[in-house]
Amino acid sequence: MSLEEIVKDLAVTEQDQHLTFDLSEEELAVPVMNIREIIRYGKLTKMPMVPNFIEGVINLRGNVVPVINLAEKFALNRHNSDKRTCIIIMEIDIDDESVVMGIVVDKVLQVIEIPDSDIEPTPTLGAKIQTNFIKGMARTEDGFIIILDISQVLSAEEVAIVSNMHKNNAVEE
Amino acid sequence: MEIDENIQIFISEGEELLQEMEESLLALEESGDDDEIINKIFRAAHTIKGSAGLFGLDHIIHFTHIVENILDDMRNCLIPTSSELITVLMRSQDYIATLLDGIADDFEGDKTEEAELIQLLTAFKTGGSETPACEAEQITPDDNPPSSENDEEEHTQTEHYHISLRLGIDTFRQGFDPASMFRELADLGEIVEAVFIPNAIPDLDDMDPESCYLGWEIALKSNVRKEIISDIFQFSDVSQLTILPPQTHFSEYKHLIEQLPEEEMALGQILIQTGSLTADELQRILNQQQEKIEAGEPASQNRTGDMLVENKVVQKEVVKEALNKQTKVREQKQKALNFVKVDSGKLDKLINLVGELVINGAKLNQITETIQNEELEETMEGLTMSLEELREIALGLRMVPIGMTFNRFHRVIRDISRDLDKQIKLEIYGADTELDKTVIEKIGDPLMHLIRNSLDHGIEMPDERQRVGKPAEGIITLKAQHEAGYITIQIIDDGKGLDHNALREKALEKGIIDEHKKLTKQECFNLIFAAGFSTAEQVSNISGRGVGMDVVRRNIESLRGNVYIDSELGVGTTITIQLPLTLAIIDGFNVSIDDESYIFPLDMVHECLTLTPAQIKEASVQNYITLREDVLPIIHLKEYFDVDNEQYNETYMTHTDRERHNLVVVEFSNKKIGLVVDELLGEVQAVIKPLGRVFKGLSGFAGFTILGSGMVALVLDIPSLIKRVVGSEHQYFDSLKQKSIASKGNSIVH
Structure with missing residues (x-):
């Protein structure tokens, strides 16, 4: 499925719709509700003095948007970017404040319907990704899809690491 | 209460007036009795009361009226100014502020507080002696209104004011309510008689329901001064108003009838309208003035007012009042011409738009450079200049x-x-x-x-x-x-x-x-x-x-x-x-470190220089260099940022050999430091965007900006960088000091 077709599917923002994507040999999904748009991976501005999972920032029509590298965040094997690498721009609420962030993925796959009833609880063992970032698993013909709890991934405490970083630096100095 | 635009204006103007009132009260406390200041305070209270009347805010009218009475007595020297009184007035002013605040929520104030304040205020009134507290030279007291110095026999025997009022045609359109004027008049005394004058009302066919054709002849029994009565109509659209004090000269009544509708507000006219002078007398004066001018005397030295006083037709105060009024009207006119009130939200939008323009302008500039078309370049140059000016002005609006x-x-x-x-x-x-x-x-x-x-x-x-x-x-x-x-x-x-x-x-x-x-x-x-x-x-x-x-x-x-x-x-x-100075747009200086752009606020850049081999050597081993025989602390920004940890050593080596030869010397608070960068890229205009939720804890940066290329760049926060360097330096020297003191064997408690 081409990126254009997927973007068209995104327009249907129903509760159960999920966007699936590849990330370091894993098939993951995020709810379409939180997705603003998908853009191709381009040049980013690197940020100094931040944790490695922050890939950098991009200019999205005049707004500066932070981009998170999920592979780095989940401690997976990081793939080099190619022409299929994308940034999914997501909008989530952190402490009642709407925050726009991007996540880097290797390849977007498709928009599929995953009703809540099909989502199984996360097995405590065997997942490569920290379980608190996972909302559940969904079974498909090809195997399992991991549905991310995206607000947890980009949550206040996680993001706040950036805010605390410099304080730690300051103590060390 | 639903807040419409007009009430909003009333509230914001009321707040300004209260601010003015507070400043005046403080000034009064400093200076003691000062008529001018008391007048100013009185006017502020009076205007609030008057405007509150327009919106039927009776609780505000009620309280301000009491405050106004006290102020009026102060003005008339019935109550001496005291620090206690000023304190009570300030509390009253605060209370009025809470009343204004409460309009939106239909909150009509804390009645116990109000009662307490009213009690305190009235205590001054009864406590104050009946004899004027001020010096003998004082202006006419209440019960003795100004009158012309003519033969007493010719005076009317009436005990009340006569007010001749014709409302302007736009009274209703301007939102004035004649009923509220009557309410205010009734506050001042007893309305003995009010005769409605229907003459101006046109035939039903020609009548515009939004126009006002009303007029009255009113008899008011009151012992307040004339100015207080005329103040009621100060802001309303009145086409004709004459207030004749009790025991006025007959001729004034005679000429009231002959009066013309409002024309140019010349001094003479004001005096006529306030009843201090008859048109006849004015005519006599004007004739004399004309004669003098014809005799070759410069007119400016014979202002109407002077001549009136000279001829003892009116009292000095009345002329002063009229002149003041004239100046005031003129000043207000000028003020209205020079200032426009703008919703600050609109200003913010404007600034944002200018920001977008600046970014796109920079982009366009870059494209122009690649295309190399002379005409395009010229146009671009003009555009850049206008943009810069626009930016300056837009930012200035918010200052x-x-x-x-x-x-x-x-x-x-x-x-x-x-x-x-x-x-x-x-x-x-x-x-x-x-x-x-x-x-x-x-x-x-x-x-x-x-x-x-x-x-x-x-x-x-x-x-x-x-x-x-x-x-x-x-x-x-x-x-x-x-x-x-x-x-x-x-x-x-x-x-x-x-x-x-x-x-x-x-x-x-x-x-x-x-x-x-x-x-x-x-x-x-x-x-x-x-x-x-x-x-x-x-x-x-x-x-x-x-x-x-x-x-x-x-x-x-x-x-x-x-x-x-x-x-x-x-x-x-x-x-x-x-x-x-501003949070929005700055002049910046663009440098690169590891191919990423960073912006310095240009204001703080003291100089840029290329390091000499000796200085490079110096810089590589210690955190300062010698510049023109001075020691300059430096920061290797690359090391400081540590942009990419893993490749750090590798790039560090190659870069020391290759590019990192440039030093930007920044100055803030009389402290200078040097920052080592790769390349100097030149000046840019930077629209500062906040670091946002994710990066707000990052110190050393003031925000982001978007470059002409569309790339994001970080703006450096020089003061915090300097603070760091100087801070650690202090610590260093301090520890040295401690050591040397300790070695001398002194025990120092730190």
Whole structure:
């Protein structure tokens, strides 16, 4: 499925719709509700003095948007970017404040319907990704899809690491 | 109540008037009796009452009316000005402010407070002696209204005012209600008779239902002064108004009938309309004036007013009043011409748009350079210049003087010093220093907190001050001034100062620092701003309002500002706040480090230079270089940022050989440091975007900006960089000092 077709599917923002994507040999999904748009991976501005999972920032029509590298965040094997690498721009609420962030993925796959009833609880063992970032698993013909709890991934405490970083630096100095 | 636009205007104007009232009250306290100031206060109260009448806000009218009465008595010297009275008036002014505030929520004020205030106010009235409190030269008292000095036999025997009123055709369109005018008249006395004059009403076919054709002849029994009656109609659209005091000369009544409808508001006309002068008399005067001009005398020396006085037709005060009114009307006209009130939301939108323009302009500029078309380049040059000017103007719109914010503290200091039984004077310098409106709005609360602290903990009690040989009256100085790209605000008190050892002890106790931490004196002072430092022990109703000093610091830092404390025990404390001039757009200087762009605020760039091989060598082993025989501390920005940890060593080697030859020397607060960068890329205009939720904790950066290429770049926060370098330097020197002292065998408690 081409990126254009997927973007068209995104327009249907129903509760159960999920966007699936590849990330370091894993098939993951995020709810379409939180997705603003998908853009191709381009040049980013690197940020100094931040944790490695922050890939950098991009200019999205005049707004500066932070981009998170999920592979780095989940401690997976990081793939080099190619022409299929994308940034999914997501909008989530952190402490009642709407925050726009991007996540880097290797390849977007498709928009599929995953009703809540099909989502199984996360097995405590065997997942490569920290379980608190996972909302559940969904079974498909090809195997399992991991549905991310995206607000947890980009949550206040996680993001706040950036805010605390410099304080730690300051103590060390 | 539903808040429509007009009420909104009433509220905001009311707030301005109250502000004016407060300033005047403070001035009155300073100067003692001053007619001009009392008049100003009276006018403010009166205008609020009048406008409240337009909206039928009876509770506001009721209370302001009582305040106005007292002020009127002050004006007429029936009540002497006293500090107690001013205190009550200030409380009344605060109360009116709460009434204004409450309009939106239909809150009609705290009735017990109102009753208390009314009681206090009226106590002055009855307590005041009946004899005028002012000097003999005073203007005519109430019960003796000004009248022409003509033969008494020709005067009417009436005991009441005669008011001849014709409302303007636009009265209703302007939102005035004749009923409210009558209400106000009834407040002043008894309306004996009001005869409606229907003459102006056209045939039903020609009548416009929105127009006003009303007029009255009114007899009012009252012992107030004429000006007070005419004040009622001051703002309304009145096509003709004549107020004749009791026992007026017959001829005035005669000429009232002959009067023309309103024309040019010449002085003579004002006098006619207020009934001080008849048209006949005016005619006589005008004839004389004409004769003199014809005789070759310059007209300017024979203003109508002078001639009237010369001829003893009217009293001096009446002429003065009329002249004042004329000037006032003219001034108001000018003011209205020179200022436009704009919704600040619109201004913000404008600034944002200008920001977009600047970014796109930079982009276009870059494209122009690649295309190399002469015509395009010329156009671009013109466009760039206009853009720059547009930016300057747009940013200028948001700049407001800090004086307003400063003046607020007169009252705060007055009230608090009374509460604390301290004597404190406020001195203000640099009130006209301009600062971005957003910054001004947000700096008020931190300033308030700092000043409360100085009042409470800084300035000593008068007897204590005298014991140590200081004047009993303490001084708090508020000072604002510009410094390259920044503004500094200082709060200076001449109080007891801070004991840095005590502060250190306390911080140890609270576990904010540990035993081994060496601190400079300066660092000890700044402990005050550490989270968890201000504690319950210090809480009083003055300074400890649940907000710690750490909140103050955070608020200031959220404006990209800094705050420092300096103090000398027994001499006083100086708190310095540094704030950026604007939060929106700056002139920047673009440099690159590892192919990423970084922007320096141009204001703070002192010079740029390429390092000599000797300096490079020097820089690679230590954190300073020798520049023109001076030692300059430097930061290797690349190392400081540590942009990519893993490749760090590799790139460091290649870059030291290759590009990192350039040094940007920045200066702030008389401190200079050098920053080593790869390449110097030149000037840019940078629209500053906030660091946002994710990066707000990142120190050393003021925000993001978007370059002409569309790439995002970080804007450096020079003051915080300098603070870091200088801070660690202090520590270094301090530890050296400690060592040398220790080696001499002295025991020093730090």
